[in-house]
Amino acid sequence: MLLSMIVLIPLIFAVLTLLTKTRAQARALALVSSVAVLLLTIYTYFMFDSTSAATQFEEMYTWVPSLGISYNLGIDGISLPLILLNAIVIPLLILFTWNDEKHAPNRFYSLILITQGAVLGVFCALDFFLFYVFWELTLIPLFFMVSMWGGPKKHYASIKFFIYTHVASLVMLLGIFGLYFAAWNNTGTPSLNIPYLLSQFQFIGSGMTRDLIFLALLFGFIVKLPVFPFHSWLPDAYTEAPTAGSVLFVLLKIGGYGIFKIMLPLLPFTASPNLMITIMGALGAVSVLYGAFLALAQQDMKRMVAYSSLSHMGYVTLGAAGLVSLSVSGAMFQQFSHGLIMSIMFMACGVINNATGTRIMNELGGLAQRMPKLAVIMVLAFMASLGLPGLTGFIAEFSVLSGSFVNLQGYVVIALMAIVITGAYHLWALQRSMFGVYKEKLGNVVDINGYQTFAMGLIAILIVYFGLNPSPVLDMMLTNSEYLVGLMAGMGV
Amino acid sequence: MAIGDYAFLIPLLPALAFVLTFFLGKKLPNGGAIIPIVAIATSFVISLLITLGLLQNPEQVINQSVSWFAMLNLGILVDPLAAVMLTMVSFVSLLIHIYSTGYMSHDRAQYRYFAETSLFTASMLSLIISDNILQLFISWELVGLCSYLLIGFWYQKPAAASAAKKAFLTTRIGDVMFLAGIVVLFADLFRLYNGAIPDGIFILKFDEIFSQIPQLAAMSTPVLGFQVNHLTLITLLFFGGAVGKSGQFPLHVWLPDAMEGPTTVSALIHAATMVTAGVYLVARTFPMFIAAPDSLMVVAYLGAFTAIFAATMGIVMNDLKRVLAYSTISQLGYMMLGLGVGAAIGAEAVGISIFHLINHAFFKALLFLCAGSVIHAVGTHDMRQLGGVAKVMPITAATMIIAALALAGIGIPGTSIGFSGFISKDAIIEAAYLFGENGGGWFPYVLSIAAALLTSIYIFRLIFMTFFGKPRTAYGGHESPASMTIPLSILALFALAFGALTTERFNKFVSETFVNNFVHMDIPGLAELGGYHLAAHAGHEPLIILWLPVIVGVAGLLIAYLVYGMRIVNMDKLVSRNNPVYKLLYNRYYQNAILTNFLSIKVVYEGLAFAGRAVDRGFDWIVDWIGNISLDAGDALRQFQTGVVQNYAMIVITGVSLLVILIAVVREVL
């Protein structure tokens, strides 16, 4: 029941929120719901056994037995940190938008809650049917989020995001079908249970079929992640979305989750694992470097953050392809840390945009003098994002780089080259926007309000905390990645 | 409980002081300066007690580790090398903090200053005390962060913000190399264990790494046709990190610009923290370097080259602080040279290099604080506008002259009488001579002697231009308050006598870190791994070799006196835009133009990044194009919807008929 509650509470409250009339009611309901989810998640976290890679808190009800569909939820060490991330950031996001004057607040908060429910559903689902339903459900609220409250190019961005990632999910659906029918053929009973289908993958006779299934699923996941060269929806969608939308995009960690949960157990049984590893490693490493260069070339601060997100996501694929327990868990941790860091970064971009009316960095300057609180938090977030030790970003990057180097030397060298560029664009952005002489034409800007300070400050504290003591989440990731890597070792990959 | 059990407090107290000062300092008098001062003083006392304990009983190395995550750990290691560094850093930092209460008293953001310097000190102490390479790297980066924050302390000034960024990025190039070295090292160790690391083994701990040196030395990979020895690769990458942090050529460009911060910050960076980190890194991992002689060669040659390269630029600078900055680079070159000559003299190289590091810390901190005192009082740091300051500020002048004599290395060879800089620099130059004699090449020795001459010239040029002669412009001025002059006097005392008093014990104490105390390394055995033999240390150099450094030091003093004190040469002729040598030096070999403007802005930013943006537009265009194709296809297919029922019926029936025929044909064929 625990997981069902975690998934369903936001969805139910989303409907209730939609029915409210005033902003105060809407935000209060949303906050109640997200805090409830947070409490439940924390309870789950403490009940969770992080030394086991097995699925825990499993719930199972048959649904459509003739097609093998069931309502099946369960979590393991891959999903729990991401659930935790989601549950922590959403209430803070709601607090962050507490005083925002948005039109149609009931719809706004309702969409936030739907996204939360859908994303949590993806993390909890153990049935491909459920998985796919929640997967597609994430698209809809984000589409409306961008197209209703977005920036000047919101319609272009929202449609591009929707169609692009939807096409990718359809390809993924083909992969799911391939797996489903092949397993049905082999065993004679239909089932959409994820662990069961994953275990049946190796019995599919034709190596070609296995490779095609793998590539179809991989395509769906890396477009969502996203990874070079399938990233072009990202900068538009991230930039045009309202601040809350950008943060929700950041929390949309389902692509990377799919890679760990579904791709890695399949990887050793593909006909040509080395080719797959090469594809993933190369795409990851190139993304890291490419995203960094692109971020360097941006003038718009939010767009720069969007491209830096691409750069960071490259580590996820690279680490997953590294196939050493440290690198795989580092990649998982990168998802967690990226969620925290980018949330603050986008919040900061939103605050600056609201206060000054522009995000073009050359037009900003000296904001630190007028917004000291924001400056402190932003410097911390930027430092975390550029991988400064002692903060979460470093743990992830170091684990990925050093772990992957065991198997993928060339790609790690590419990724290492990006580190200086990463530093360059972060610092340059800070220098142009926060430091230097205050530009008077920006008007009389005021610092972030109490709610915003609380939301951003708490995330900042978490960044420091998990940077110094990653074990609370990293341990369970390590357990799971050791299990995954054990699978590979069994196959001699 | 023994004092060693409190060793973990050494970096922790200043770190706590950072938090307290940052959040509470605004409400306290003097920016809450008392918090970091007390914290650092406590750290200093603990370090001092530990050092004294180690002197009594060198076997009592403190080593405590806790598991961090995966096969990595956090921990502390206090052996003689770490102990002396801890003591020095906390001591110098303490003095600088006390001095700062006077120097920064007019700044509104004092609390931020003290918080950041406190964190700076904490990071450096944690760097020194760490027992594994990863924690060292973490502190290393934190040091970089703090230098960024402190150089950009007056962030309202665009120059300061830009200098901070430059410092961070330049050192980060080195950091990436260091990180790459750790990554390679980790992967190698991981492979040595075949991926199955037993519980309780932390593979990046120093003793663990050192115990694997023979295996590492045996590994090699072909890269671009060369057979690259892994140990050489790792040590070179580590040294790359040290080059960035310690401002060796060609990553020294950030150091002179780092003067944009408060002068006390410069003192902190140049004397106690930050720049010495690179030297400490090489010293800490010295057993690895010993087994990789090629890397040691690189260290020695680059060190010697940096020493003279920076000294030539120091001669022409007109900014008080810039002269000192180039002097720091040059002296760091000496320290690297001292480590590099380990290929000839073994572990003793660590001793002489660290000895010079400590002495340098005292006199360089003194030089900077004196310069700060002058700037504080007079309000300018252009030497051309100064002159005759000694009359206004006698204590500052006296202490500065002592520091200058220490830097120039004045003393009596063959005895242990002399300024502290003399004792240690002389040892390095002697070692360079031995290095040459044992087939390492004479290049480092020759350069180090030449650099000694230039050092003496530029530092006395500074003294004569600033403190003697007549004031060149009208400036007000007064002696600084006691909070500033007392630290100056204490430092002067150390610059004067520390070297002479400790020289006998110090080298032995530190050098034997690796041999006897820590992991009981067999240094000559490691050298055998690298395929060479250590020379037996000899004191039988010719007399001229012993005296040469002092002779050039005094010669430099005289030249500076003749040119700047007596003015026997008309400087205007030399110092003109038409003199190509002067122009080259004054523009700092155009490195700024080449490295910063051309390489980073033109090539990386405008070239690569903009090219990347064009490529990205291309991807965007492809995606949009695919979308447009489907739109156009729909547009074209729309024409078939004529809206005439008859046509639809016709098409349907035709389609059905053809389908039936097709199925029939297919069934026939199959």
Add this chain to the structure above:
Amino acid sequence: MIPVELYIGLAAVIFAIGLFGFMTQRNGVRMLMCVELMLNSANINLVAFSSYHGNLTGQVFTLYVIALAAAEAAIGFAILMSIFRMKDMIDLDKINVLRW
């Protein structure tokens, strides 16, 4: 006994005639008549199969189809009438306001 193929063949011929008419005529009334023709060819089939199987269900449904055809024709002609009233013609290929 007449083989069932002949009935089916007859139905096919009637259907083809109806089809031809439906595809080539423009006049709405004629088209409706052609549709009736096709419907009735289906009815012939139903009746034929019904009696050759000894099962009356087919014939029952033939009655239903006739009844439905009546309803359809009534509506169809009514629509045609209103179209005629609006446009003064019932050429169905000119009635394409709903196209695209």
Add this chain to the structure above:
Amino acid sequence: MLNKQFTIMQIITSVYRFFRPRIVGMVIALLFLAIVLVSVIGTSWPAIDQLPQNLDDQSNIKGIGLLIFTEFVVPFELLSIVLLSAMVGAIYIAKGEAGR
């Protein structure tokens, strides 16, 4: 854009006009007929061996009536509703403007 559409439409309508004289419709209808006939001949139709010999049994009115009011009574009732509504609808549509 408008231009392009227009030309394509022109081509299609002119082609359509060209074939208007029923040739295409004829060809298609004959093709369809041929297919149906070929498949009718190619199929072996199952049938009862012979018709009932008793002349009284030749009439099936009674059987149909029974079936309509027993087994297929629900479709019958539904059909009556359909017919009624079709009638009402047809009257409404055909009555047109005059009623308003």
